[in-house]
Amino acid sequence: MDSPPPTAMDASGIVRTVTGDRPAGDFQAVAVHEHVLFDIAVPGSHADGTPIDMINRWQIDYRSNETADNARQQDRARAGEELVFTQEDGCDLIVDQTVWGIGRDVAGLAAASRTSGLAVVCATGTYTAAYLGEADRSASAEELAERFVGEIADGIEGTSSRAGLIGEIGCSWPLEAVEERALRAAADAQRTTGAGISVHPGRHPDAPFHVVDILDQAGADLSRTVICHMDRTYPEGSRVAELARTGVMVEWDFFGIETSHYWMADHALPTDRQRLEMIRELFDQGLGDRVLVSQDICTRTRLRNWGGHGYGHLFRNIRPLMARLGFAAAEIDSLLRGNPLRLLALPERKAA
Ligand SMILES: [Zn+2]
Numbered sequence: 001m002d003s004p005p006p007t008a009m010d011a012s013g014i015v016r017t018v019t020g021d022r023p024a025g026d027f028q029a030v031a032v033h034e035h036v037l038f039d040i041a042v043p044g045s046h047a048d049g050t051p052i053d054m055i056n057r058w059q060i061d062y063r064s065n066e067t068a069d070n071a072r073q074q075d076r077a078r079a080g081e082e083l084v085f086t087q088e089d090g091c092d093l094i095v096d097q098t099v100w101g102i103g104r105d106v107a108g109l110a111a112a113s114r115t116s117g118l119a120v121v122c123a124t125g126t127y128t129a130a131y132l133g134e135a136d137r138s139a140s141a142e143e144l145a146e147r148f149v150g151e152i153a154d155g156i157e158g159t160s161s162r163a164g165l166i167g168e169i170g171c172s173w174p175l176e177a178v179e180e181r182a183l184r185a186a187a188d189a190q191r192t193t194g195a196g197i198s199v200h201p202g203r204h205p206d207a208p209f210h211v212v213d214i215l216d217q218a219g220a221d222l223s224r225t226v227i228c229h230m231d232r233t234y235p236e237g238s239r240v241a242e243l244a245r246t247g248v249m250v251e252w253d254f255f256g257i258e259t260s261h262y263w264m265a266d267h268a269l270p271t272d273r274q275r276l277e278m279i280r281e282l283f284d285q286g287l288g289d290r291v292l293v294s295q296d297i298c299t300r301t302r303l304r305n306w307g308g309h310g311y312g313h314l315f316r317n318i319r320p321l322m323a324r325l326g327f328a329a330a331e332i333d334s335l336l337r338g339n340p341l342r343l344l345a346l347p348e349r350k351a352a
Contacts, residue, residue, distance in 0.1 A: 011338065013345025015093065016152070016164030016195075017119045018110040024345040027093040027119070029319075031086065031311050032340035033168070033198065033228060033253045033294035036079050036096045036112060036120065039072035039103025040065055040298045043130055047072070052306050061301035061308070063263045070299045076108040078305050083116035085304045089312025090319075095121040095294075095344065097168045097198055101131030102298075106156045121344060124151035124163035124189075126182045128170035128200070137178045144185035145192075152193040164344060166190060166197045168228055171211055173202025180214060187218035190225075194350035196343040197225040198251075203232060203265055205239060212246045222247035226292055226343055229253060230278075235268040237278040244282065244290045249343060251292040252279065255318055256302060256309040272318060276325055283331055292343065293318070293335050 011024040041047065047068035052060055065071040073079065086094060098104040106122050113120040125148065126132055139147075151163040166186045171179045186197045197220060201207040208227045215225060227243060231254035234240050244250045252275045262269045270278065275293075282291050295302070295314060302308035309317075314336070322332045 011341045011345065013347055014351040015119070015121065015341070015344050016162055016346055016351065017093075017113070018106060018122050018161040019113050019119070021351060022119065024341045027337065027341060029091045029093070029315055029336050030340040030344075031091050031094045031294055031314055032292050032343065033097050033251060033296050034094055034311055035098045035102075035296070035298040036083065036094065037074055037076065037103065037105040037108045038098050038298050039074060041068035041071040042066075052300060054307075057301055057307050061299070062259065064299045064301065066263065070301055072103060073300050073303065074103060074105060074108070076105070076111050078303075079108065079112040080115040081305060082303055082310060083112050083118040083120070086311040087116060087118045089310075090315040091118070091312055093119045093121065094311060095123070095165060095340075097123045097165065099123055099125035099127050099168060099170070100136055101127035101133070101170070106161045107159050110159065110161050121164035122156070122161060123165045123167060123198070124148045124156070125167040125169045125186065126178070127168070128172050129176035129178050130172070131170065132178065139178070139181070141181040141184045141188070144182055145188035148185055148189035149192050152189065152195050164195065164346070166195050168198045168200040170200045171202050171207065173204040173207045175202065175207075175210065183211060183214045184218045187215055187220035190220055194347045198228060198343070199225070200228050201233060205233060208233060208243050209246070212243070212248055216246075224343055225249065226251050228296070231257070231270055231275065232262050232265065235262070235270055237270075237281065240278065241282060241285055241287060244287045249290045249292055249339065250282075251294065253292070253294040253296040255293060255295045256297070256313045272321070276318075276322060279335070280325070280327070283327075288331055288334055289339060291335060292339055
């Protein structure tokens with residue numbers, strides 16, 4: 001309305017999906033941080049097999065990933081159904097940021113992508129130290145970088161599917177030694193492959209800045225690096241602009257979580273409406289090209305099969321809400337297409 005609709009011309013480079021490379025210009029609506037097949041149950045927690053039903057789903061959802069059974073979804077057929085719903089809501093590319101330690105299933109992602117027709121990007125990288133096996137935890141930065149590069153350039157676990165993103169690299173606070181090595185390895189692998197980097201920072205408000213320092217010293221391209229989870233790290237939005245000014249992208253990826261209370265740390269969480277108000281402020285400060293939005297679904301109760309909003313919420317509900325709140329068409333396009341594609345697009349010469 002205010003501005004002409006942007007054309008596909010301004011998205012260049014290659015998006016590496018699990019079923020092959022595609023021009024970035026093919027995509028219009030991206031869910032950039034999701035988990036399609038995952039197991040994020042707290043290590044050592046016990047799944048008791050209690051089915052999720054109408055009687056208990058609200059309570060399970062309210063404390064979300066505390067229930068081990070809720071924190072894993074490894075049924076490929078269900079995943080395919082979820083991707084069909086997602087596509088019906090207007091999404092044409094979903095990024096599964098499931099890395100080592102949290103149940104990545106690349107063959108399953110390729111199968112769900114083929115049955116649904118929705119393009120899927122998978123990731124290489126390590127989650128937080130607590131989730132890693134001994135071999136991964138003791139790997140050197142050089143070994144990690146070599147494996148990240150191999151998964152981007154050659155393929156994963158004997159499949160022909162290749163990773164299109166590095167991370168989310170899981171970081172704790174204070175940062176564990178392997179997590180620091182993984183950050184350095186991510187910067188190395190980015191230099192070799194041209195892939196974007198995504199980081200799950202520790203919950204302390206200083207954690208994202210510490211991560212940026214390490215990545216910067218290791219030579220990462222900060223403009224193609226995203227720090228996730230602004231929602232729980234800065235619930236009132238403090239320091240997000242300061243973080244974006246370091247040159248990284250910042251991501252609000254709890255869209256669809258409408259609870260006011262963060263069960264994992266006993267502090268406040270913004271609602272979708274409040275997230276959009278904070279994002280408005282970033283646009284008003286000229287930082288809108290550094291903002292990403294997503295839902296980071298990693299529990300069943302947030303999926304359609306279990307009565308949740310599904311991956312399509314961003315397109316079904318949030319896109320029209322953005323327009324009603326006064327975001328210009330070009331701003332909405334940046335959030336749902338231009339910015340995520342800038343993170344994902346491999347330069348053609350490196351993708352070759
Ligand atoms: Zn995630």
